[in-house]
Amino acid sequence: MSVVGYSVALIGGVGIGSAAAILLYFNGRIAGVSTITGKLFFASKDDRWWRVLFLVGLIGGAKIAYSFYHHVPLPREHFPVWLLAIAGLLVGYGTSLGSGCTSGHGVCGLGRLSLRSLVATLVFLVTGIVTAVVVRHVFGVV
Amino acid sequence: MNNKTASLIVSLLAGMLFGLGLVISGMTNPEKVVGFLDIAGAWDASLLFVLGGAVGVTVLTFHFITRRKAPLLTDRFHFSQLKKIDSKLLVGSLLFGIGWGVSGYCPGPAIAALAEPNWETWVFLPSMVLGLIVQQVVSRRKLSGD
Numbered sequence: 001m002s003v004v005g006y007s008v009a010l011i012g013g014v015g016i017g018s019a020a021a022i023l024l025y026f027n028g029r030i031a032g033v034s035t036i037t038g039k040l041f042f043a044s045k046d047d048r049w050w051r052v053l054f055l056v057g058l059i060g061g062a063k064i065a066y067s068f069y070h071h072v073p074l075p076r077e078h079f080p081v082w083l084l085a086i087a088g089l090l091v092g093y094g095t096s097l098g099s100g101c102t103s104g105h106g107v108c109g110l111g112r113l114s115l116r117s118l119v120a121t122l123v124f125l126v127t128g129i130v131t132a133v134v135v136r137h138v139f140g141v142v
Numbered sequence: 143m144n145n146k147t148a149s150l151i152v153s154l155l156a157g158m159l160f161g162l163g164l165v166i167s168g169m170t171n172p173e174k175v176v177g178f179l180d181i182a183g184a185w186d187a188s189l190l191f192v193l194g195g196a197v198g199v200t201v202l203t204f205h206f207i208t209r210r211k212a213p214l215l216t217d218r219f220h221f222s223q224l225k226k227i228d229s230k231l232l233v234g235s236l237l238f239g240i241g242w243g244v245s246g247y248c249p250g251p252a253i254a255a256l257a258e259p260n261w262e263t264w265v266f267l268p269s270m271v272l273g274l275i276v277q278q279v280v281s282r283r284k285l286s287g288d
Contacts, residue, residue, distance in 0.1 A: 005188055008168075008188075009167050009188040010191040010195040012162075012163045012195070013194060013196040014196070015160070015162055015167070016159075017199025018159060018163075019160035021200060021207065023153065024208075024219070025214060026149060026214045026215045027213055029216075031160060033160075033249040033253060034249040034274065037249060037253065038274035038278060041278070050153040053154040053157065054156060054157035054160075055157060056154065057153065058158070058253055059161060059256045060157070061162040061165075062165045062170060062255075062256075064162060065164075065166055072258045073173065076173065083244060084245055084269075087240075087241040087242075087245035087247070088245070088247070088272075089270070089276075090238065090273065091245070091247065091249065092249075092274040093234075093276060093277045094233075094235065094239075096274045097230050097233060098232075098238060101248050102242075102248040103248075106193065114222075116224065116225070119231065120231055120232075123231075123232060123236055123239060124239035127235070127236050128240075129181055130243065131244055132179035132180040132246075133182045133183075134243075135243065135244055136176070136180050136182075
């Protein structure tokens with residue numbers, strides 16, 4: 001990875017952090033994607049629309065970025081479908097049980113200097129690292 | 143324009159900036175994310191810069207934002223009322239970490255993938271949404287004592 005690559009990553013990160021700051025400053029809401037999505041299905045009418053619009057914006061922003069920047073990720077042809085489905089269930093169930101994901105705990109919770117979020121972030125980061133190493137090097141799934 | 147409408151527009155714009163940031167930073171590429179988590183392989187450290195950039199901005203700005211009595215357009219800040227480091231936080235984060243390490247998707251990128259969907263999107267995203275719903279249904283049943 002080059003200096004340019006790291007700089008682009010940093011700029012992307014600053015964009016994500018700025019989006020979280022804007023949502024908190026204007027609306028008093030935490031930009032945690034798992035909670036915004038999960039509560040959508042149980043939210044009252046009044047609490048629903050900001051969630052929908054944030055997610056529509058999220059998809060639209062990604063679409064705009066891809067139109068300028070032609071790095072659309074290719075699907076992994078040989079990745080087992082059942083494994084991806086189980087991973088999806090774990091990500092959904094786990095982030096709901098733990099009340100947050102990379103954005104809610106990682107970006108916003110750490111921004112608030114929350115000890116809970118620091119613990120959560122360390123747990124999913126370490127578990128993610130161990131899992132990725134095992135899946136790739138022990139089971140050979142890429 | 144009233145504050146309610148303005149706050150909805152802010153949600154849309156904040157979502158857009160978030161989505162732009164995810165794509166630019168490479169977070170929407172699951173192979174890159176797994177390449178970051180797989181420290182035993184050809185390690186891609188760039189996601190450390192993503193996290194650093196994002197958390198750098200939130201630490202600096204949240205400090206000033208949370209000094210205010212209320213947000214600009216709504217009546218109050220909606221912070222989590224949970225304080226304890228309990229088994230739900232630990233087990234939930236552990237399960238999430240396993241799913242993230244296997245797939246390279248966390249919730250933001252999984253939803254942003256709808257911008258350019260492929261077969262992975264149609265498998266991962268519905269499974270994730272099902273997991274989000276099932277957990278809430280289970281916890282509501284427990285609360286109501288069924």
